[in-house]
Amino acid sequence: MTTTTSSPNAAALAAALPELREAYAALQAKGLKLDLTRGKPSAEQLDLSNGMLALPGTAPTQAARANGTDVRNYGGLDGLPELRAIFAELLDVPAGQLLAGGNASLTLMYDTVAWAMLFGFPESPAPWSREEKVRWICSVPGYDRHFAVCEELGIEMIAVPMKDGGPDVAAIAELVAGDPTIKGLWVVPTYSNPDGSIVSDDVARALVSMPAAAPDFRILWDNAYALHHLTDTETASAPALRLAAEAGNPDRVLMYASTSKITWAGAGVAFLAASPANLAWYKKHLGKASIGPDKVNHLRHALFFGSAGGVREHMRRHREILAPKFEAVTSILAERLGEYGVGTWTDPKGGYFVSLDVVPGTASRVVALAKDAGIALTPAGATFPYGKDPQDQNIRLAPTMPPLEEVTAAMDGVATCVLLAAAEALGG
């Protein structure tokens, strides 16, 4: 998963410093305005779903009344059965354990944690907000919006470094077994944000089986990129709910997904898959806040895809657009940084990001240099809780949104900034 270069060649960098300064000045002179900050789909990707722009369509009117339900009226907290059937197959969960909601899995995750704070889970000794301290394990580098949910709700985060191949199960298991204030863990099981790692069935089994000191310990299993392959190998996500049930911990895992990066970002459908007890708990609270989700949008998606196979086919069209951009990122990094032995980066087989580790202590400098050259990067530290990367070395690259030629131009500029910062720090 990870491409490691040899260690930095300080002498070569020192020698190249004048040349790098020149290259950087030339970069600035270009007056670029490029953006690699966020994992947004490109307009070309969004166009793939333009068939939805006129759906469900005016004829036949019956389309608006699938399964005897009038999708235009109130009701049905679980969402439209047709759409749930399609995504139950894709997420490998029973349709009866899958809820189709609004437009954002982030909202489903936020509500889960917020309701745990306000009410606790069924087996919680008390609402979490009444506990003296609530803590949460965050693998790093990780997803800044996960960390923001914890921070907002006053949950103390414990960073555990990711290993090659995913979360550090041994370290996590030790923490979870020994500390009853640890109530949760974020996992992005497939093509993790940002490092692209995949949780194997064995790792998943270990996570759902490990003893937990807190009776209400939960894993929020954010399967945002389950279907977002960049190669022919369409790796299936570990069946976390099933594994958890087999391990005797059926309520440990709540799984989230959405079509934000399948159809439209912000106008898609989010999903929650969970054990019957967790789903009943979730719906009990949801039912006080909502009469039901937008079933017209559910129907729109169900008609557009037709089947799980239709979704898989659709994702291959995304891949055709995305794979060249990721190829551009990694090949430019290899070409430009390899010579100096600078940097370590991932070569993801799916998902939305490349994780780049620069020379320790220079990530902030790289981001600042890039900014001054008109290239927006995710702030250094964003992939760590509280925005603090202790090594100041990780940068998340998001190449999906700009057109390929902009990705190329931006990455060439980023490489210049990485090398200049490295030369300044090591040899300058």
Added chain:
Amino acid sequence: MTTTTSSPNAAALAAALPELREAYAALQAKGLKLDLTRGKPSAEQLDLSNGMLALPGTAPTQAARANGTDVRNYGGLDGLPELRAIFAELLDVPAGQLLAGGNASLTLMYDTVAWAMLFGFPESPAPWSREEKVRWICSVPGYDRHFAVCEELGIEMIAVPMKDGGPDVAAIAELVAGDPTIKGLWVVPTYSNPDGSIVSDDVARALVSMPAAAPDFRILWDNAYALHHLTDTETASAPALRLAAEAGNPDRVLMYASTSKITWAGAGVAFLAASPANLAWYKKHLGKASIGPDKVNHLRHALFFGSAGGVREHMRRHREILAPKFEAVTSILAERLGEYGVGTWTDPKGGYFVSLDVVPGTASRVVALAKDAGIALTPAGATFPYGKDPQDQNIRLAPTMPPLEEVTAAMDGVATCVLLAAAEALGG
């Protein structure tokens, strides 16, 4: 607003008892299956918005990129400017103070109160969940889902009876001035649920001006029926935000509305209008739970209506469908109950409900009788906090969803049940 009959004629009821028992047996024999429980729009009303079924439409593609924003991509927590402009005019608030959100104003209201519990408002001494007690004033009869939000969040409800013409300002003002644990008040200002009353400008001014012991006292101003007129008189809602600002209490009122009963219930757009400080507070928390609302649905609505005038025109078509149903309800009640002097009911000029007070102590019996005759009514007590009507006399009638002939059949049946229950109680 309210039609009052004379007091019950016990002698006439006693004499009619055998005849009423016969009428009830005949009603049961019909094997009806009718439903007057919830304020849902009818299929005929939903059809009025079928023009949206194929919107925004595939051509021109620019439609998907209004104002330079790609509505198919992430971003824009405030919602689509075009749609906010239309509803800002309709709700008489500055567009800059109006947020267009997801599909449910109930969710916006729930989140407001939940976030007050978790975090407090900016001027709160502490998050409300840290207070020993939080109380809330509920005018009765009122909306059961408002009460459910309070109950869910552990907020103690104080019932204050509605008066002719709206909330009992004097009673509310005395409570709010004297008790710092009272943090909030629900108001449905226009065509209140269920009694149809309208908050005048004077009443609104009093509510936003009255001294409050709690520094963070809030009025949740649920303007669900602002545009839902049943007559030629299209009464404008009191401009609550402006009046609150004039009174020096700009942050006291948060206003909610939605298109649930304008376009589609569950597939519409919800709105929050608030002071700059309240809106900043709301968006600070919303931004942790969401990257933005479904702007494609915002665009769909903006294109469908075109302007505020388009919405008003559309509401007149709803009125054509609804007015005969409300007329049927009130005329059947007058015809059947008048003779016996039984019952008091509202004659609403808008909104979704008729509020019926039967002989005290008989509302539960009426609902049970109706149920056994195949007519589903909102449970007795639903219009009161904790589902407890101390007089057991109020029943909320929701005539919008069934076709006119079913409303007529159901109401004739309800009248029989009301009279039978009255005769049993008074004369039997």
